[in-house]
Amino acid sequence: MSADAIRVDNIRFSYGEITAVNGISFHVEEGEIFGFLGPNGAGKSTTIKMLTGQLSPKDGEITVLGLDVTRESGAVQSQIGICFERTNLYEQMSAIENLKFFASLYGVKGFDVDRLLARVGLKDRGSDRVSSLSKGMKQRLMVARALVNESKILFLDEPTEGLDPTSANNIRNVILEERERGATVFLTTHDMLEADKLSDRVAFINEGEIVALDTPHNLKQRYGKRIMKAQVKTDSGELEDREIVMDDTSTAKDMHELFSNESVVTIHSEEASLEDIFIQITGRGLTG
Amino acid sequence: MNWRVIQALIVNDYKAFFRDKFFGIMTIVGLILFILFYFVMPARINETITIGLYSPYAAYLFDNIPEGGGAIFHTVESEDELKRSVIDNEFYVGISIPEDVWASYLSGKRPHIYVFYSADIPDEAKEMNTVLIGEMINELSGNAIEVEEVEIVLGPDMAGRQIPYRDRLLPLLVFMLMITEVIGLSNLITYELQTGTIEALLATPMRIIDFFAGKGLTGISLAFSQIFLLMMITRSLTHHAGLIVVALLLGVMMVTGIAFLIASVSKDMVSVIGWGTLVLIVLVIPAVTVVFRAPVSSWIKILPSYFLVDILHKAINFNIGWSGNVRNILPLAGFDIVFVCLGIVILKRKVR
Structure with a gap:
């Protein structure tokens, strides 16, 4: 049996009076694609922020790669890659400059920017300013940025939302390649078809609570x-x-x-x- | 702190700063213009006062006036010519002695002597000239009061070496450069907050302390390098270079703290420029008083920029070193700590 890449034990988080995540527990195995599904406002992004050390849970424990995220967020963050839901790139810089900058933050040696751009289908647009790229290209660049440090775990927050089929397909292929490489992928989405196609297991989150967790096949067997x-x-x-x-x-x-x-x-x-x-x-x- | 991360952030910030056409051009053109402006201004001050005289019936009174001591006398042919020359600023002051001066004097009346000034002469200068002319007439008429004047100059004796306007202008130019960089740095931080790139940065091995160190060093190096260049080119580091460099470093640290504060209250570039302009208006007041030789009110002495301006003015223009500036260095360092700490605490709350 594989070791746990992520282990979450009864975590909670609230924004003032509003409870975003209400005592959820789950684990993600190494090399697994884990789909985290739910509608907008269900608590997906808050959970991903806690798993990546951007937010500290009010209660409960999170272990990522054997490290306590709250206490050792720096060590965790050096081994993970994150693709945010919101496009947050340096628009006045080129795609290459964006990727090289993040590679330097991770201290990546011998960083092959051309290879990475080719993987996301942006080889010919590397020198262009990000502001001149389409939404789909920017999203692919966001995914590429999450890959610069060849992380052990990839957190992808709605990576294909609102994209054209070509861009979405490119990103799905990258996700599958990453699993082949041995990386664990934590994928949040509200595209159920995508989750069904890619995920080894899926968790349904609704109003801050996990209401179901299993393989897509088992869920269909049980409920469908x-x-x-x-x-x-x-x-x-x-x-x-x-x-x-x-x-x-x-x-x-x-x-x-x-x-x-x-x-x-x-x-x-x-x-x-x-x-x-x-x-x-x-x-x-x-x-x- | 992670120096590799900080270095990468500084390199990225420099790229972003100069990639922004507005700030890139403002920085380079501004520096060139300030240096040109300095050298266009006169390097010396004419310390002589030209006095015009009209006295057709008592011209001999002025025949033996010795020139020197900073005054040059010119006689003219008519009172109209005298007035015109004063209006045209050919004469600093014009003195007209009417034809009935002796008749009035001999009959026991107080004779009138007319003194003409141009409209922009300050009251203090008028009073000074009135006293001077009274003394001059007393001496010419043989009624001089026999006293021995003993001149004691308190502070550096600047007689014969008055400070040219361009050197009075230097603290103002320094502040203009500083404020340009304050606005530039605030804009860089506001961009990170506005676009969410800070979220991406803080999800890497970069800690928040690295972020502040990187931004702070970017601001300090950007502002200091330009100001240092200005001081080198204007040869303002020939005396007390150590004191001036320390003061400038403290100054750029202070404005970096102010840049953090501006970034914490700004939403976009427009609000950064708005807040930056407000700060500029307040901070340049001490430098303006130096340029225009205005009296320094007590409230100006509590402005954080006063201490830096006073150090620069004293060191560059009066050759006063460390011992005469201790009272400025300590408050300046105090303001540094206050602004940097306050800026980091408030901005950190916004980042979180």
Whole structure:
């Protein structure tokens, strides 16, 4: 069994009277892509700030790479990379200057800026000022900045939010490459499809509390219903939808009746999505 | 403190500072203009006073006036010419003795002597000239009071070597350079806060103490290098160089603390310039009193910039060294500690 890269034990944080994180506990294994999912304001960014030593929890303990983040934030921060939700680059400087500056802060020797820019698809734009780059390019540069120190853990806060498909896909590929390298990835997002595609395990956070945590497959097994969706032609020639719940005692009988009595035009099975499960557990959607 | 991180931050700040066209151009052009301005100003002061005389009926009175002692006398042909010359500033003062002066005198009346001044002569100068002319007439008429004057100059005797305006201007130029850099440094910090780059910096091995050290050293080095260059080029470090350098270092440290304070209350470049201008107006007051030889009110002596201006003025223009400036160095160092500590504490709260 892998060691824990991150261990969180009953942490809390509040902004004045408002409780942002309310006693959450979880662990992330080394080399794992851990999806941290929830709607805006659920406590994702506050959690990531506590995990990276930017905020101190009011209560509870956080261990990252075996170090207490509150007491040894410097040692932790030298071994992690962070991609912030908000674009915070030096706009009047070039992409290369931004990356070289951060590499010098980490004391990276033999830093290969061209290779890193090529990984995020910005090789030809390295000398351009950041202010002249598109939103997608800036976001890819933010991801590249999180990679300058070849960190053991990558914290990515909504890395693909609002991006064009090309940029989003590029970032997803980088995340998978990082896992191949052996890095642990802590990914917050409210894009459930992305989380499903990338994450080894996901945690649902809602109103500061973790409401579910498992692999996407197990969550679907536990909470989701497999459905057979069919389109049939009625006597009047119109198309109508039919749904049969699978894994039920009446499934075989319902299927038999469908094919015996109706004219089936199309038929396919459908799995519950993580979004469906989130709604089922919390009673609210992810965009709210 | 992590010196590698601090060094990287300073290099980045210098790039960012000069990449900003406004501050880059202001710094370079400002320095060149200040140096040019210094050298355009006259290097010497004309210490002689030219006095115009009109006295057609008593001209012989002035025949034996000895010239020297800083006064040059010129006689003119008419009272109108005398007035015109005074208005045109050819004469500092014009004296007209009317034709009935002797008749009045002999009849026991007090004769009138007319003294013409241009409109911009201060009252003190008018009073001084009135006394001078009275003494002169007494001497010419043989009624001089027989007293022996003993001159004792308290402080450096500046007779014959009055301070040129350009040297009086130096403390003001120093402050103008300092304030430009205060605004520049405040703008750099405000940018970090506004855009959230500070969040990214503090998530690296950089600690907040490294951040303040980096920003502080950037501000100090930017301001000091320019002021030092100004002082070198204007040859103002020929006397008491050690004292002047220490005073300037204390001065730039003080304004760096002020830059932290400005950054903590500013939201963007416009508010930085607004606050910076307000600070400039207050801090340059002591330097302005030096330029215009205005009396120094007691409230000016509590301004933090007063002590630096006084050290520079005394050291550069009066050749007064450490012993005469102890009373300035200590309060200046005190203000340094206050502003730097206050700036760090307040800005740290905003960063957090």
